[in-house]
Amino acid sequence: MATTLTLNGSESLVVRESTTDRLEVEATYEPRGERPPKHVHPHHDEEFTVLSGTVRVGFADDERDYAAGEAFVVPRGTAHHMWNPGDEPAVLRWLSTPAGRVEEFFTAMDRLQREGRVGLVPLVGVLHRYRDVMRPTSPVTRAAVAFLGPLARRDR
Structure with missing residues (x-):
């Protein structure tokens, strides 16, 4: 399936x-x-x-x-x-x-949707954990990922 x-x-x-x-x-x-x-x-x-x-x-x-x-x-x-x-x-x-951790990143994004965790902090947490897969180009978004991402890691 x-x-x-x-x-x-x-x-x-x-x-x-x-x-x-x-x-x-x-x-x-x-x-x-x-x-x-x-x-x-x-x-x-x-x-x-x-x-x-x-x-x-x-x-x-x-x-x-x-x-x-x-x-x-x-x-x-x-x-x-x-x-x-x-x-x-x-x-x-x-x-x-190569695929690398792309599917893991997609699964983490799906988990946020399923759990209703669609706010900024959960999203930057995923972006921080998967920065080897996807990196925002906006300096403001990159700063949010750098500063808020580690905090969100505790909230899995």
Whole structure:
């Protein structure tokens, strides 16, 4: 049976393959999702193929919409964010290589959702624990993760 994880109120994943080398998920972005903060992945690359709907991707100062059948790559260390600006759900094939602790990070985010712990302190706690997987690019968010993250670690 496939594992389904909820990352936030508008994004969910179904794990299709999970090995140390690769994590493949099918991601669903709900319509009119919020623009998440830009971030980087220091140790893994991401490849996306849009299966249905439209997803908007922001790189540096550029934004582009990708529609069904289109694909794009996010190399490690590249600042980016993505969301669904459309009226229909967007479904993507998402491959992370190497997988490292990406699935653990997704599971920790899902746990926050399931426990109703969606505030700032629990989130920065997860970001602090998984800073080898995902790092915010905003100096303010990075400062919050650095200062509040260790406090949130006690609140698992």
